[in-house]
Amino acid sequence: MGRSPSRDEIEWKKGPWTPEEDRKLTDYIHKNGHRSWRALPKLAGLNRCGKSCRLRWSNYLKPGIKRGKFSADEEKLIISLHSVLGNKWSQIATHLPGRTDNEIKNYWNTHIKKKLFQTGIDPITHRPRTDLSLLANLSNLLLAANILNLMNPLDNATRIQADAQAQLAKIQLLSNLLQVMNNGSSSSIQPLNMELLNQLRSVPNRDTNNLFNQHLEPNSQLVNTLGYLPNSSSQTPPPYNFSTSKHPDVTNDNENIPAEDADCYRFEQGSSSISNNYLNDDDDTMNVQHYLNTPVYIPAFVSASPERNMNNINKPDTRTTTNSSTSSTFETTWGELNLQDDEENILTDKWTGL
DNA sequence: AAAGCGTGCAACCGCGTTTCA
């Protein structure tokens, strides 16, 4: 619908508010409230349109508005909420006391969006970027790493830098490749994957643990930022996406399954031990049946993905995990989840493993 | 020192929705 501005409104003052105008507006609203924004400017002695007054009040002058830097928790919350609500800034703002929709929107556009993009996450879909330019950049990174290694094999500093760069490139590339390849998809992308995969294998790696053969920890930065691990295998994010992470209290002590191959851990009711607890390839998806209607302990970022009902997650438990190969630490919040009968197919259909 | 450039954010604009006479 909309309404074209009347002649009077064109005359209103625009631009930044002066302290004097702020004082007039605040004084007036404290004394009289703001029943009619349209009538307010005249009554308050302001040469501003009602809309401008409303915006100034609700975004800046209203008591209780929190100014300043967003905390890490607030940032996480914004990202989580955005993954569910999209650009519904006013709805997001209702979950952040003291923050306005405008402030959250600005923070998203100037900080978070950029941060996610640099981390390789599409800020719109909240899934890893799989666009060709990104893959091309990674390809260049790998090439650079190769060149650095070849240029000066005896120079320790250069070698360390090249190794670090190669490691980074591998992690990013492998992560993206897996997402693209899991797509089951597009024949045009597959040859590119193979080419990049070969590049990946060709990068020299002086570590005794060849990264390519290691089991990757989930991208901790991504997980901590998003609260869940996104997956690009479908148009909409899948309800589940198992990671290789494990609860620190759990040791995989049976069936000769290497701990790093276990993807999902189940606590026996009334016991701290685990059994029949792994899902590490397609055949193991059958084991899902054993999980039905029993508590399953999985990372909360799995269970808290957008489609799931958050109420199903019990006993949140945040633990710090150390990646032994990189000595890096990251926090994962675990939760107990009761799978329902009708969720079996979701698990088996969406399960994607290395 | 100054021009150019990038960044962050307050404020504006346009349009959809709700309210009310």
Next chain:
DNA sequence: CTGAAACGCGGTTGCACGCTT
């Protein structure tokens, strides 16, 4: 019921500020 006015929301703009060249 209808249409104008008011409100609310999301996208965009423009300016101040800081950094780089």
